[in-house]
Amino acid sequence: MRFRIFRYDPDKDEKPTMRDYHVALDPHDRMLLDALVRIKEQDDSLSLRRSCREGVCGSDAMNINGRNGLACITKLSDLKEPVELRPLPGLPVIRDLIVDMSQFFKQYHSIKPYLVNDDPPPEKERLQSPAEREALDGLYECILCACCSTACPSFWWNPDKFVGPAGLLQAYRFIADSRDQATAERLDNLEDPYRLFRCHSIMNCVEVCPKNLNPTRAIGKIKELMVKRSV
């Protein structure tokens, strides 16, 4: 199978190049990550992040034939050759397929991604009805792979000011949690021309999310709450 892979090592390359690879696959090789592991056996200088190889850790996000996705759950049989692989767009490249995710995590951290509840905790669990718990479905499953934020034009233009779809999905995850008491502060924290309102519902995030989550809908819910509290 044929691949064209973005290569750049700041230690020796002046500028990035696309390198061609031809690799013989084993019948057990089902996913793109399997092929990349094989390529790395031929050329150990190819650098990428990978860990769980089942789509739950979020390490191996990359741009695959122009679309962001996880290599470990992208079927080889679905890919047109030569398969063109690039690092996630919009973030600085450290090397080859590895990007610097500091800006992405900074935005995630900026939404205070933890439960706030100042009541003294009960001896046992806090109670939550099944319906209240269901409100978290489609939110808590995010794996922080950054496929969504790095597919978002608003994030490309303002990665330092716009929280981005991943961070906003998590902001809503805590707003939606019946146990959380910080909704007002969370909304204040997003009341800003950039942090939330740079989202123009382009919906690239929904398109690429490997976990089939819907950040645009979560962002819409936050906007609704903002409107509600201003009337």
Add this chain to the structure above:
Amino acid sequence: MRSFDAVVVGAGGAGLRAALQLSEAGVKVAVLSKVFPTRSHTVAAQGGIGAALGNMGEDSWLWHMYDTVKGSDWLGDQDTIEFMCREAPKAVYELEHFGMPFDRNENGTVYQRPFGGHSQNFGERPVQRSCCAADRTGHAMLHTLYQRNVRARTQFFVEWMALDLIRDASGQVLGVTALEIETGEVMILHARATLFATGGAGRMFHSSTNAFINTGDGLGMAARAGIPLQDMEFYQFHPTGVYGAGILITEAVRGEGGYLLNKNGERFMERYAPNLKDLASRDVVSRAMVTEIKEGRGAGPQGDHLMLKLDHLGPEVIDKRLPGIREISKKFANVDPVKDSIPVVPTAHYMMGGIPTNYHSEVIAPRGADKEATVPGLYAAGECACASVHGGNRLGTNSLTELLVFGKSAADSAIRFLKENPGQKELPKDAADRSLARLARLDSQKNGESVAEVANDMRRAMQAHCGVFRFPDLLAEGVKKIRAIADRATRTEIGDKSRVFNTARIEALELENTIEAARATMVGAAARQESRGAHDRADFHKRDDVNWLKHTLWYKEADRLDYRPVHMKPLTARTIEPKVRTY
């Protein structure tokens, strides 16, 4: 060089729980992780956390303790098991208070599901003890713990790989050397207390449910520093890995009512475990499956796997309780479990052995006649540690319980140690020498073999010689093979010499760790002449409590073996005396 009160190596469940405890106590702590914390392998845990909350019916930590001791085939230490089972409910409540999105019952309490080997009233009938978030419990838990650490402003060193332990002449641990992956810089992290939470070594096997990062780094570091590894021959093969891909299918599928079928459509577990059937212990189910395959009742054109049926649960239950399994089955087995059964096969999953610890999570390294001597300044928790709560076989859900309980206890012990031992001891002059020599060797190696070649040979050898059933001739040959491969691992050569994010270098360093775990496993298995828990010998069919009710200790130096007694005395409960183990 940088100095801290405490260094935590690893940011999975155990490392993050420990880090949180340390940060909240105001300890100056550095947490090193070779991946961003939420990429750690805890994220892949599916089924749940074992704790006798009693939300679904009567339950007691004494029953949980009994099940765990029996599951361990009496190799588990009864004091650590009591400690874990007693602390488990508190650990779950804490996690809930941190924001963990547990599934709920109508009355608002945490939902619990049945799991293998967990029972009511000392083995009478299955109990619902596994606290879960759908089939994504590990993911929900790891993210919750990371989030709580963000709140506590824990200092992380992300994408830093620890290389070696630093010990002074007295044996006290004074921190680690580490490599910053992005820049290739080596640094000494000088610490008064060092906590290992480095996870398992599942990548020693060819077919494994484990992430690429599970390379036994803490085990390699410990072994090189003269610390023994305990009970490594006890390696768990999970009954249900996706056939051909190795991806885990949680035991929760059977907990929720799924069951295994052979090619004749027979529910064969009824023959092997008439009481708990498909919810018997994992070692029992895996052996039954391999026996079915060997006796010609395996499914598929090669007759080399079995079928896991759950379509009868209906789409509502599957989508609510097992959504991740449906996703995995579609992607990795081309099967929608709402309609069809999933092809599965026992797959290397969990290391019961590890760095020996006591119930304070202090690392044990016997000195002379003192078999309980601890290493000052060193703690271990989670899969890298052998507490030993799992003994010969781990019960499903107890790994998450273990990392919460012992992650916290490791931190508490470290905090106590810091209070009692103020002041930083001086680093030995040769603190970084071993690590620098390893890196220099790798940089200058000529005519060596590729890392992938050596690593693949190691994985094939472990798979072929040290599997579900073990044979004396295969083990003896396996020891020879793995020693030869260990030798080759010291001469690997990498083509990539870049300083920047050199993953070839990381993989070479990881192999030097995994091979130590593999060697300990094979050598320990060849020596243990009995069948107990996950260790099943064709030439010694029975458990032998007279000669082998003891922990194996393996030392890297000359592959030396030693043994230490199992702790049969619980902290407060009565000893659970060994008896015949049936399910």
